[in-house]
Amino acid sequence: MAKATRAPTPVEPVHVAIVMDGNGRWAKRRFLPRVAGHRQGVDALRRCIHACAERGIGVLSVFAFSSENWRRPRDEVSGLMDLLAKALAREVPDLQRNGVRLRFVGERANLAESLRVRLLQAEQTTEAGQRMTLNVCFNYGGRWDIAQAAAKLAATGVAVTEDALGRAMALAHVPDPDLLIRTGGEQRISNFMLWQCAYTELFFTPCLWPDFDEATLDEALAFYATRERRFGKTSEQVETPVSAR
Numbered sequence: 001m002a003k004a005t006r007a008p009t010p011v012e013p014v015h016v017a018i019v020m021d022g023n024g025r026w027a028k029r030r031f032l033p034r035v036a037g038h039r040q041g042v043d044a045l046r047r048c049i050h051a052c053a054e055r056g057i058g059v060l061s062v063f064a065f066s067s068e069n070w071r072r073p074r075d076e077v078s079g080l081m082d083l084l085a086k087a088l089a090r091e092v093p094d095l096q097r098n099g100v101r102l103r104f105v106g107e108r109a110n111l112a113e114s115l116r117v118r119l120l121q122a123e124q125t126t127e128a129g130q131r132m133t134l135n136v137c138f139n140y141g142g143r144w145d146i147a148q149a150a151a152k153l154a155a156t157g158v159a160v161t162e163d164a165l166g167r168a169m170a171l172a173h174v175p176d177p178d179l180l181i182r183t184g185g186e187q188r189i190s191n192f193m194l195w196q197c198a199y200t201e202l203f204f205t206p207c208l209w210p211d212f213d214e215a216t217l218d219e220a221l222a223f224y225a226t227r228e229r230r231f232g233k234t235s236e237q238v239e240t241p242v243s244a245r
């Protein structure tokens, strides 16, 4: 039978996840406090959201604060909390106008009550957004998500299966990421989406997050377009349409 030439991987990813790393180094190079890097990081995120929406990406998930980031100096942690509250106040109307649905993914119990209220309000305000879902992973860890999903199943007596666990995850409202981008040059996952990244394509760039722009995004998307996603099958299987096998 003739060998099909159909591309096995859709050229555009549905879900892009980003570990926004390198804010501290960006600031340090300029002899600025680390929080100045985080502030620039918010600007980079705003640009990135627009660029992703323009490119038809349906889901963008960003890692903004990890379960382990509490270990940082106290003033940096409070600076980050502050920045999130301020960014929400400033950005939510624009996100709503642009059809972006905002979701916060992570443990909220140990966040300040005033911040928890703002997160909920931002989610409610943008609930009807149809163009893109933006998951802001804040006080999030991949291990936290797996453990909280397992605890939910245990509490309700549901048998632990891959499907049941997947449905109990905090990220169950979106498909697994197709492409994971990490800026800042480190080539590690740092407890991000451990469950969901099983078959995600990984793109690492030395670009520091505050410098992330459309050109770097397009570089990552071009990399993605060259990948052949096999999900455990052979190359021949994924290259040949089912009808021709």
Ligand code: IPE
Binding pocket: 020, 021, 022, 023, 024, 025, 026, 064, 065, 066, 069, 080, 184
């Ligand atoms: C990522 O930038 C933002 C957060 C973790 C909140 P970093 O603050 O980790 O920047 P580097 O890695 O120190 O440069």
Ligand code: IPE
Binding pocket: 019, 020, 021, 063, 064, 065, 066, 069, 186, 188, 190
């Ligand atoms: C990962 O970056 C977390 C976020 C980007 C929010 P880190 O800077 O915390 O990761 P490590 O400590 O270098 O692995």
Ligand code: MG
Binding pocket: 021, 022, 023, 184
């Ligand atoms: Mg870092």
